[in-house]
Amino acid sequence: MSGGAAPLLEVRDLCVRYGSRTAVDGVGLQVGRGEIVALIGPNGSGKSSLLRAIGRMRKPDAGSVRFEGTDIWRVGAREYARRVAFLPQAPEAPSDLTVEELAWRGRFPHRGLLAAASKADRTAVEGAIAQCGLEALRGRPLATLSGGERQRAWIGLALAQEPELLLLDEPTTFLDIGHQQELLGLLTRLNEARGLTIVMVMHDIAQAAHVADRLVAMQGGRVLVDGAPTEVVTAERIEVLFGASVTVLRHPESGAPIVVPAAFLRGGQASRDLDRVTSEDGQ
Amino acid sequence: MLSAAPGKKPPPAVTMVAAGGLLLAAMVVAVAFGSVRLGPGQVFDGLFDRGDPVARQIVWQLRVPRVLVAALVGANLGLAGVLLQGITRNPLADPHILGFSAGAGLAAIAVLVIAPGTPVGLVAPAAFLGSMASAAVVYALAWRGGISPVRFALSGVAVAALFTALSTAVIATSDLFTQATLSFLAGGLFGRDWSHFEQLWPYTVVAGSLTLVAAGWLNILALGDDMARGLGLRVERVRLMLAVLAAVLTGSAVAVSGLLAFIGLVVPHAARLVAGNDYRVVMPLAAILGAALLVVADTFARVVLAPIELPVGIVTAVVGAPAFLLLVRTRT
Numbered sequence: 001m002s003g004g005a006a007p008l009l010e011v012r013d014l015c016v017r018y019g020s021r022t023a024v025d026g027v028g029l030q031v032g033r034g035e036i037v038a039l040i041g042p043n044g045s046g047k048s049s050l051l052r053a054i055g056r057m058r059k060p061d062a063g064s065v066r067f068e069g070t071d072i073w074r075v076g077a078r079e080y081a082r083r084v085a086f087l088p089q090a091p092e093a094p095s096d097l098t099v100e101e102l103a104w105r106g107r108f109p110h111r112g113l114l115a116a117a118s119k120a121d122r123t124a125v126e127g128a129i130a131q132c133g134l135e136a137l138r139g140r141p142l143a144t145l146s147g148g149e150r151q152r153a154w155i156g157l158a159l160a161q162e163p164e165l166l167l168l169d170e171p172t173t174f175l176d177i178g179h180q181q182e183l184l185g186l187l188t189r190l191n192e193a194r195g196l197t198i199v200m201v202m203h204d205i206a207q208a209a210h211v212a213d214r215l216v217a218m219q220g221g222r223v224l225v226d227g228a229p230t231e232v233v234t235a236e237r238i239e240v241l242f243g244a245s246v247t248v249l250r251h252p253e254s255g256a257p258i259v260v261p262a263a264f265l266r267g268g269q270a271s272r273d274l275d276r277v278t279s280e281d282g283q
Numbered sequence: 284m285l286s287a288a289p290g291k292k293p294p295p296a297v298t299m300v301a302a303g304g305l306l307l308a309a310m311v312v313a314v315a316f317g318s319v320r321l322g323p324g325q326v327f328d329g330l331f332d333r334g335d336p337v338a339r340q341i342v343w344q345l346r347v348p349r350v351l352v353a354a355l356v357g358a359n360l361g362l363a364g365v366l367l368q369g370i371t372r373n374p375l376a377d378p379h380i381l382g383f384s385a386g387a388g389l390a391a392i393a394v395l396v397i398a399p400g401t402p403v404g405l406v407a408p409a410a411f412l413g414s415m416a417s418a419a420v421v422y423a424l425a426w427r428g429g430i431s432p433v434r435f436a437l438s439g440v441a442v443a444a445l446f447t448a449l450s451t452a453v454i455a456t457s458d459l460f461t462q463a464t465l466s467f468l469a470g471g472l473f474g475r476d477w478s479h480f481e482q483l484w485p486y487t488v489v490a491g492s493l494t495l496v497a498a499g500w501l502n503i504l505a506l507g508d509d510m511a512r513g514l515g516l517r518v519e520r521v522r523l524m525l526a527v528l529a530a531v532l533t534g535s536a537v538a539v540s541g542l543l544a545f546i547g548l549v550v551p552h553a554a555r556l557v558a559g560n561d562y563r564v565v566m567p568l569a570a571i572l573g574a575a576l577l578v579v580a581d582t583f584a585r586v587v588l589a590p591i592e593l594p595v596g597i598v599t600a601v602v603g604a605p606a607f608l609l610l611v612r613t614r615t
Contacts, residue, residue: 052509055513056512056513057509057512057513076515077512077515077516078515079515080515081514081515085513086509086513087510087513088507088509088510088513091506091507091509092372092506092507092510093505093507094505096559097505097560101560101561105502105514108499108502108503108514109514109515113496113497113499113500114496161514
């Protein structure tokens with residue numbers, strides 16, 4: 001995290017409302033350059049709405065989002081898109097669009113409407129394709145790709161934007177465990193190699209704790225706790241957040257917290273309850 | 284499955300030249316054939332407004348302007364179809380189905396039936412205004428803090444149904460059911476001359492050029508509203524601008540031709556089948572193919588039952604429906 005300078009991203013007293021429902025209710029958040037921050041919390045906690053506000057998808061009803069100290073609504077949409085890339089949860093595209101064509105769409109904020117492709121455009125697209133390991137897939141239509149490959153292709157588009165900040169909404173949700181790992185590995189590499197700052201909404205707490213420098217846990221539109229994964233992920237907090245009774249273990253190698261449901265552990269509260277119920281039935 | 288081999292599309296320049304050649308050939312055939320038989324020499328002389336006065340009259344005053352009008356109307360409807368399918372991300376969208384032309388029908392019928400004394404010259408402006416009005420109604424109904432493509436398509440279908448019903452009501456309750464009304468409803472180019480050409484070409488040139496410039500926006504819009512916003516596209520503003528272009532192209536075309544179905548629906552699919560998904564190629568190709576299709580259809584309409592003429596709208600529907608089904612089946 002940088003010292004005296006303004007943080008890359010700063011959210012102040014942010015409120016987002018949908019009709020009468022307040023999705024984000026006075027959130028403050030700072031993200032330093034080069035950080036990976038995961039937003040976690042139950043469904044409807046406001047984490048996606050917060051991400052969308054940061055991505056300039058929607059104007060805040062109150063408060064502000066600042067990028068390098070400037071309110072993001074005071075810069076143009078294209079200018080912001082040259083510095084911040086946003087990947088929605090289930091992006092759509094014409095099914096016959098190829099991986100390479102998709103990556104080229106990422107150059108839109110950098111190009112004039114009628115301008116020919118520049119050398120910088122080509123370098124950015126090729127770089128994105130190489131970094132996402134898409135060389136062999138470049139001519140393939142999106143419809144023929146597996147879920148994991150398709151998600152990498154979308155990241156390729158985002159990288160072709162050459163952003164400083166990458167925003168992702170549940171990037172691993174529709175992937176199997178192998179592709180989840182591959183994708184998180186890719187994001188970690190991009191963070192290390194490019195210094196890319198990443199803010200993402202994540203569903204899986206263990207994954208979030210594994211990959212992120214910081215977790216921001218949200219509930220009811222507010223930040224419940226914001227800190228290192230080991231601070232944030234405790235059995236008490238998960239109980240408060242999700243109403244789930246869990247046990248927190250440690251990853252044997254990395255020490256990252258792992259959350260498992262208490263009921264699956266022999267001797268856990270739930271299984272003791274179960275024992276009691278069975279024994280009562282027996283009498 | 285040839286269509287399932289992407290990346291094997293011909294280079295855009297080749298596609299354009301081939302389509303341009305097709306259009307030119309269609310126009311030559313259209314000028315050469317008609318209910319009156321003319322020799323090649325007479326047609327050739329007529330093209331330069333010289334030679335035998337009767338042939339000259341037929342070629343230069345009847346056939347040439349009509350072929351040009353057909354080409355412009357076809358180009359406009361093809362472009363409007365691509366725009367509307369792009370805006371709504373719905374392959375079933377076209378100016379007819381989305382109610383963009385329904386207002387033209389109602390306005391024209393109101394003028395022709397309710398006020399039969401009105402000079403025929405006022406029908407076209409009324410149709411244009413009616414078309415713009417129905418497009419505005421569709422857009423306003425779809426607006427709720429923003430336009431959702433689905434809501435846009437559904438309001439369009441509803442407005443089309445309503446305006447068509449109103450048109451039918453006007454016709455059904457009137458004793459003055461004229462030939463002009465029928466031919467406007469079916470869509471026809473009978474008797475279209477240089478005045479219609481002069482009325483139409485500025486719209487095609489100006490709105491058409493803007494459409495070609497805007498094609499890059501459609502490429503981004505195709506990735507969904509969120510992604511488009513994330514790439515810095517001002518989605519609502521762009522969608523409104525493209526809808527206005529589609530309304531102008533549709534309104535100016537139907538003011539001249541009446542309610543031609545199917546061109547706006549079929550042509551974008553044909554263009555995408557040939558050119559893929561890049562709207563910068565699809566757009567000009569749709570203009571050329573739309574022009575060629577309507578020129579061919581109109582020639583057919585003039586010649587097939589000569590000296591009786593079919594309304595070309597019937598030809599485009601009869602040819603368009605099976606062609607559309609064929610496209611849909613080979614694509615999916």
